Amino acid sequence: MTPELERALQACASEPIHLSGAIQPHGYLVSSRLPDWTITNVSANVEELTGAAPEAMLRRSLREFITDDVIQAIAETIGFSDPGAPAQRAAVANIGPSAKLCEVSVHAAEGLVHIEIEPHVHGAGDRSPTLVAQAMIARIAQGLDEAGFHERVAEQVRKLTGYDRVMVYRFRHDDSGEVVAESREPDMPPYLGLRYPASDIPPQARRLYLHSRIRVIPDARYRPVPILPDRNPGGGPLDLSQLSLRSVSPVHLEYLANMGVAASMSISIVAGGRLWGLIACHHRTPRPVPAGIRAAADLFGLFVSMRVAAREQQEAARLEEEARGVRDTLAQRLSAASDPRLALPAELELLQRAVPADGVVLLQSGHWHAAGRCPPPERMPDLLAWLWRAATPGAPVATDRCDDWSPGREAAGGVAGVLALPLDPARDEWLLFFRREQVEEVRWAGRPDQPMELGDDGQRLGPRRSFEAWTETVRGTSAPWSDADLRIASRLGLALREFHQRGGGQAEARELRGRRNPLDVRGHRERLLRLSELLDSLVHVDPGTASALAERIARLEEELRQLITSGDAVAE
The missing domain is CATH 1.20.5 (Single alpha-helices involved in coiled-coils or other helix-helix interfaces)
Known part of the structure; x- marks a missing residue:
């Protein structure tokens, strides 16, 4: 990677996209300050709605432009929402001199009430969002495995929205993404199974997806509408994180254009407080999505998130139950041993069942005790060198890449991943779990080593132009260690260190008794000699x-x- 491209990538990853200072042109923004509803910010196109110039609306009361019944609905919606929460649909009302029928959404942030107003689309999304979402949920609620569930999710969202393509896109442990389900028009190329580099959705974009569950771009060729002023009352940049209308990064719009996408929508899938993935929707022509349909999609997305989280929790609970059984059995055996520390090497096959792994090694007193698929003992210095670099006191350390600990960057003994539990690091005593190398044929949507391209001027960064499938053979990695694996390992490590220390204490006691016994025997002999002298008398x-x-x-x-x-x- 050239220095110019690296700098451009860093600039893209640090772009403050939540401070764009503009909205998309299919709606209007009016921001007010309570309790008097003083208008602090408006979008530059607001005159189309209210008949008043933006400058004429600033510092005046919202009541001069919107009727009291609509303001009451806005106030009630805010009362049921937490500050910083996503925008909520507040009303369908006639607004402005021409009484234009509009959808009104609202949220509160940084002491301001942000009111987003969009023209109502007749005949679309008029049904109750709750009833629509309930019907969608009923069609996927029962009897589906994970793959079937994701496929049905894509089908239901496509039926709701009418997009040409709907994908379930899952983030992997390295922040790259993979299309795990797809519903599309027959004449569109398939994306199922394709993987996308992490740079396609940079960190700040993932954070916004986590907090703003629905993102719609009705026309990716739009011209942004500035917000006047683009500052909050305190003088800082206006935070637009929760705005549905927020203008997106120009790089993202160019990315969509390069894919042949003219309209898009995404629904966030959140599990365990993290962004698990997206329901990503693409259309080849501009396509508005009415607020009612967005509300139904949001409710449906919440259900999908709960189902995904429940599956992960069930799997974590199953692994924890198995690990608990191993810990209980191990505790019984080690408690019955005269020296738990010396008994531990005989329990490696049992320990291998505690954490999903292909092999386990106990480093103890310079000895290499192994069970299952493990590196050869000659790799002990390399592993110890990596542990001294990466370990933190008392915590497990893990990697799924053999180049972290293998100098040749090749899997040793057919394994690549390591999870290490400290038993007595000062004596280089560890319990190591290993996972085998997975040789993968990965199909990328374009070359992952060329996620961005520089323009002809050598300065402007743009997304790649080709998304043609590109196959790469990936070696030297294992299945990643999950959060559940690390939690199980931490609990196992606590139990083992207790027995390990107890065994060390018993060894010291035996050593002390071994030093004392000769002294005790000599003392008894002296007493017997004195008794023999008494017998002589x-x-x-x-x-x-x-x-x-x-x-x-x-x-x-x-x-x-x-x-x-x-x-x-x-x-x-």
Whole structure:
């Protein structure tokens, strides 16, 4: 990658797209400050709606331009919403001198009430969004595996919106994306199974998708409409994160044009507080999406998000239940062992069931104990060097790339992924789980090493022009370690360190007893010698006393022989 392209990519990744200072032209924006509804910002096209110039509306009350019943509906909607929440549909009302029928949406942020107004499209989206979403949910609610569920989701959204193509797009662990389901017009090329580089949706765009669940571009060839002024009352940039009408990045519009897309919509799929994926919709000609249909799509997207999250939680619960069984069995066995630390190497096959892995290695006292598919022992120095670089105290460390720990950047012993649990890092004692290398034939939508292109001037960054499938063989990686894997490993590590420390304490105690026993035996011998000296002085005793004393000495001799015999057996 050239330095110019690298700089351009960094600029794209840091573009403040939520501060665009403009909206799309299919609607109008009026922002007010409570409690007196003083207008602070308007879109430059607002005169089309209200008949008043933008400059004439600023610093005046909203009540001069919108009737009280509409303001009341806006106030009630805000009252049910949290600050910073996505825009909510508030009313369908006649606005302006010509009483234009409009859809009104509203949200509050940074002390302002942002009112988005769009002309109502008759005959489209007039049905109750709740009823529409309920009907869609009923068609996918039962009896589908994961792949079938995603396919049915794409079909239902396409039926609702009428787009040429609807895809379920899932983010992978490295932020690249993959099309896992698709519904399309027959004459459109298939995108199912294609993967897209992470740079196609940069971090700031993913954050906006996380907080603003619906994003619509009715006409990707639009000219942005400025917001006047483009600053908030405090003088800072006006945050448009939650605006449905927010103008998008010019790079994204060029990206859509290069794909032959004239209109698009996306519905966010959120699971566990993270952006799991998108329901992405494309159309070859401009296509408006009425507010009622967007509301139904939003409700449907919430259901899809809950189903995806529930599946992940069920799988995590299943793995945790299996791991808990392994921990309980391991605790029983190690508790019964005289030295849990020395008993641990015999439990590797059991430990391999705790975390989904292909092999496990115990590094202990310089020894390499292995079970399953593992690297050869000669790789121990490389692994330890990586652990010293990457490890944090008490926490597991993981990678799915062999080039992190393998100097030759090749899978060793057929494995690539490592998850390491510290047992006693100061002594280089670790428990390592390994996953085999996965050799993948990945079909990319265009070359992943050329996600962007520089213009002829060498400065302007533009998206790639070709999305033709490009196949790459990916080596040196394993299945990624999930958050559930890391949680299970952390709990296992806590239990193992407790037994490991207990075993170390027992070893120290045995070592101490081993040093003490010779001293104790010498002390007893000295006492016996003193007793023999006392016997020499017993020359004036009667025969009965002498006979009883002989019996006592015989019993003591027998007890000493038994102690010696049992000591030899323990030593063996």
